[in-house]
Amino acid sequence: MNQPKVCVMLSTYNGAKYIDEQLESLLAQSQVDLHIHIRDDGSSDETIQKIRGYAKAYPDQIRIIDGENVGVIGSFFELMRQTQPIYDFYAFCDQDDVWKPYKLSRAVVKLQSGPLDVPLMYCSSTQMVDQDLNHLNVWPHLPPKPLSMYNALVENSCVGCTMVLNALTFEQIRANVPSDLTHIIMHDWWIYLFVSSFGEVIFDEEPTVLYRQHQGNVLGGSNDKWFIKWKNRWNRFVNGKNHSILSKQARLFLELYRDKLPSHQQENLQRFLNQLDCNGVKRIGYAFKMPFYRQAFLDDVVLKLIYVLRKI
Structure with missing residues (x-):
């Protein structure tokens, strides 16, 4: 039986410190036919050299897209634009996390259990960790209210690095990316808004990503009171x-x-x-x-x- 083809879209920017751990955790994903598309957003450190080394070692799995600095929102939408709609599922990935080996296969099973003819998106809790991967707390917890358009318009309840999309979601968003991205708050928020309006969001309470918190990580969860x-x-x-x-x-x-x-x-x-x-x-x-x-x-x-x- 053929394994589901999953494309992981990873945007990098001066991420040399942790990129090896992230890529190793992607390559260790089980029960999926894995493909990784990496777009570098104009790094000035050793990120490019590191990802090129991985692409050379895994030419059938890793594709590199060089680009100028357009910021995180533009970089992820450019990844979508340059990724052909030939995969079964599509995932977003940050450069400094670590994925558990079953992250993608678990998401695929959840998505395959949903309806086939509507946009679907999987997202999950994360295990927040410090720079050395010591566990902090789990975030976010299962939202108590529905993940509907009425939430998504005013709040992003889904963490981008946990998102996995079915093919219909990817194709519909890719076909209608705004030419001006300045009014999009974040790519993951926009996608949550789209799926909650036209399809179904599947939230998994099981943390499958070690979500690293450090000084360079300005978005996401926090331990602040x-x-x-x-x-x-x-x-x-x-x-x-x-x-x-x-x-x-x-x-x-x-x-x-x-x-x-x-x-x-x-x-x-x-x-x-x-x-x-x-x-x-x-x-x-x-x-x-x-x-x-x-x-x-x-x-x-x-x-x-x-x-x-x-x-x-």
Whole structure:
């Protein structure tokens, strides 16, 4: 019986310190026909030399795409553009994690149990670790609320390095990547929004990725106390760094997919954007009854607050 063909899309940037561990863990994946596409985003350290060494040793499995520095969002979308739709499943990969040997095979089994004719995406919890792979905590836990468009519009509940897509998801997103990526918050968030709107998200509580936390890792989970997290988030909103990112991404998504969305989703999305232009009283009324939600109670309160303040 033929093993499922899985393409892992890995974007690198000055990742020489940990890239060997990541690639070794990819090559150790079991029960899949593995292919790895690596795009380097203009590294200035030894990353290129290291990945070329692996490509030379595994020419049938590893393909390197050289590129200029376009940032993490552009790099992953360029990987999608340059990956032909000839595989059964597609996974995203960071440069400094370690995957358990059954990460891909477990994801494939979960995806194969889902419907065949809709976009599907697998994601999972991660085992957070320090620089030396000592275990910290598991993050994120199983979301308590549905992984629907009404969550995905205002929160990313899926970690990009755990994502595995079925072929339909990959092909549909690849065929409709916006020419201007500046209003996309992150590639994984955009894909979560797409799949939750048109298909099904499968969340696995089993951590299959050792998710390394270090000074260079500015995204993802954190061990900070909740009040430190929220102080930092509030400061970012006050300083303007996060202003309008959610509404800009929502507007772009509606622009691209309006005709494909069910009418009730169209209407709810449009109302979410329109109510921002109303007076304060109407914004308050809408914020406290809108269908969009974040998973945690405190996160949801902050969502309503930043909506009323037009910081969304």
